[in-house]
Amino acid sequence: xxxxxxxxxxxxSAVRDILQQNISSDKELGASICVSVKGKTVVDIWGGYAxxxxxxxxxxxxxxxxxxxTKTVMNLAMLLLIDRGMVDPDAPVINYWPEFGVNxxxxxxxxxFMSHTAGLPSFDPPIDEATLFxxxxxxxxLVQQKPWWxxxxxxxxxxxxxxxxxGELVHRVTGKxxxxxxxxxxxxxxxxxxxxxxxxxxxxxxAEMVPGTKAMDLSMLDPNSITYRxxxxxxxxxNAPKEPAFRRSGIGSMAGFTNARGxxxxxxxxxxxxxxxxxxxxSPETIAKIFEVQASGQDLVIGLNIEWGLGFGIGAQxxxxxxxxxxxxxxxxxxxxxxLMDLDRxxxxxxxxxxxxxxxxxxxxxxxxxxxxxxALDGYNx
Numbered sequence: 001x002x003x004x005x006x007x008x009x010x011x012x013s014a015v016r017d018i019l020q021q022n023i024s025s026d027k028e029l030g031a032s033i034c035v036s037v038k039g040k041t042v043v044d045i046w047g048g049y050a051x052x053x054x055x056x057x058x059x060x061x062x063x064x065x066x067x068x069x070t071k072t073v074m075n076l077a078m079l080l081l082i083d084r085g086m087v088d089p090d091a092p093v094i095n096y097w098p099e100f101g102v103n104x105x106x107x108x109x110x111x112x113f114m115s116h117t118a119g120l121p122s123f124d125p126p127i128d129e130a131t132l133f134x135x136x137x138x139x140x141x142l143v144q145q146k147p148w149w150x151x152x153x154x155x156x157x158x159x160x161x162x163x164x165x166x167g168e169l170v171h172r173v174t175g176k177x178x179x180x181x182x183x184x185x186x187x188x189x190x191x192x193x194x195x196x197x198x199x200x201x202x203x204x205x206x207a208e209m210v211p212g213t214k215a216m217d218l219s220m221l222d223p224n225s226i227t228y229r230x231x232x233x234x235x236x237x238x239n240a241p242k243e244p245a246f247r248r249s250g251i252g253s254m255a256g257f258t259n260a261r262g263x264x265x266x267x268x269x270x271x272x273x274x275x276x277x278x279x280x281x282x283s284p285e286t287i288a289k290i291f292e293v294q295a296s297g298q299d300l301v302i303g304l305n306i307e308w309g310l311g312f313g314i315g316a317q318x319x320x321x322x323x324x325x326x327x328x329x330x331x332x333x334x335x336x337x338x339x340l341m342d343l344d345r346x347x348x349x350x351x352x353x354x355x356x357x358x359x360x361x362x363x364x365x366x367x368x369x370x371x372x373x374x375x376a377l378d379g380y381n382x
Contacts (some may be wrong), residue, residue, distance in 0.1 A: 001058060005031075006045035009311060011380040014372040015043050022365055023048040026247050030058030030207055031353035034260035035233035035373050036268045037380065038346045039276065046260050048356065050207035063193060063257045064207040064354050065241035067333030068159070070256030071089030073194060074166055074268055075114055075311025077252075083274075083286040086173050089114065089310060096172045103146040111166050112151045115308040119147025120165065121156040121226070121301050122233030129235040133245040139164040148226060148302070156226055158362075159234045163253025179250040186266050189279060193262035197250040206247075206257060211238035212356035212363070213336050231290070238334070238356060244352040254334075260350040263339055268348040270329060270341040275356055287343070289316065290329050302360055311342075322367035324374055336363030340370065345381075349373050 002023050008016045015033060022028040030048030036040065050056040050064075057256050081087040087096065089111040094101035100108070105120075108118040112118040120142050123132075132138050142164055148156070158165070179196040187194045195202060240246040241257075269281050270290070274282035289310045296307040296315070307315030312329035323330065324342060330382040332338035335356025340349040347371060357363025 002048050004045050004047035007023060007044055009042040012043045012373065012376040014376055015369055016045050018368050019047060020043060020374055022048055027365060028353060029191040029210055029355040031288040032260035033369055034350045036264055036348045038104060039268065039272050039375065042380065049212065050206055052210060057206060061205055062207050063195065063205050063259050064352050065209060066256055066258055066337040066352050067254050067335065067338050069263065069333035069337040070196065071162060071253055072258060072312065072331050072339045073182060073186065074163065074252035076266065076269065077170065077178065077186060078114055078166060078311060079282055079286055080185055081173055083282045093169065096169060098129065100143055103144065105147060108151045108375060111294060111310060113169065115160065116155045116158045116162065117152050117295050118147055118165065119149045119151045120161050121148065121158045122161060122230035124229060124233055126233040127235065127272050129237060132235055133165065133249040135164060135249060135251060139168050154300055155295035156230065157302045159230065160251065160253050163251040176251060178252045179263065190265045192265035194256065194258040196252060196256045198247045199259040205352040209238065209241050210355045212358050226300045240366065258352065261350045263352065264348050267339050267341055268363040271343055271346050271348045293326055322370050332361045334360055336361050336366050338366045345377060
């Protein structure tokens with residue numbers, strides 16, 4: 001039987017126990033969980049298997065596709081640019097990317113990109129997977145589109161397109177690809193095992209994904225609805241992480257590879273109020289912008305009740321019953337991976353796994369880990 005390895009403060013032993021139970025009962029194939037409190041790592045555990053054949057144990061150095069959890073790191077990179085005065089979230093995108101200002105997009109603001117309110121949630125006409133992974137081509141397709149709604153007036157989850165849009169904006173401002181900017185400004189300074197794109201020499205460390213049950217039956221939807229158009233315009237393939245084109249794409253909305261520790265090393269910048277080990281990444285004032293409400297209510301694409309701050313979910317009342325109250329920023333990846341940054345309690349929780357569940361936000365196991373971490377936190381802080 002595969003055992004959970006790593007380190008775990010005794011106060012958080014329930015988190016380790018639940019992971020062990022889930023691996024032993026086959027609810028998990030392989031996974032990693034990391035929890036840090038006030039900059040101290042209190043949970044850094046992993047276990048199970050990195051392949052469906054169960055021939056390759058999930059090790060300390062296993063990395064995995066975290067799908068849309070990548071968005072948390074991408075939007076943190078945007079906050080770096082905002083903090084440095086290189087980007088104004090209230091400025092029109094055309095100030096940095098003039099060619100974007102066609103077909104009714106002149107009024108799209110930078111913050112619209114970061115809060116899924118830009119009106120470009122998908123590709124119209126739909127594109128194939130090869131085009132999606134051809135980032136310059138897919139980005140040009142978005143440039144030529146008209147917004148599906150007046151930018152800033154509604155929110156609809158930009159499943160893949162947020163990565164193309166923010167990626168090009170970062171490139172226009174810095175001269176670097178999004179992946180290079182994240183590598184230079186976040187991954188290397190934090191010594192974090194995070195990859196966008198993931199170089200071929202790292203591929204032998206990548207865990208094999210187990211596709212989940214299809215979450216939505218598109219045949220039941222109105223073909224003219226935004227949800228139908230968004231889903232069919234995004235060629236979503238649960239097996240994509242196996243594909244070289246996906247691994248090399250560097251799409252910031254979906255193509256990051258990491259483990260729980262690697263993500264936590266970066267995202268704990270937020271819960272430490274911008275300064276880690278004496279190095280200032282962000283000012284407290286910039287971090288406060290995360291919690292300025294950009295949009296709320298039912299998402300036009302995924303139908304969930306989401307409150308968006310600048311770059312992160314900041315509320316999901318009635319959608320996720322295990323999210324704590326308070327100043328919490330979060331987002332997750334298709335099938336279950338999840339990142340949660342709690343500024344009130346200075347706790348960062350990250351989870352990455354290879355057995356996908358059904359949901360866009362968490363899986364049937366994510367909430368159990370989060371609840372256990374919060375229950376442990378009460379005892380740890382006592």
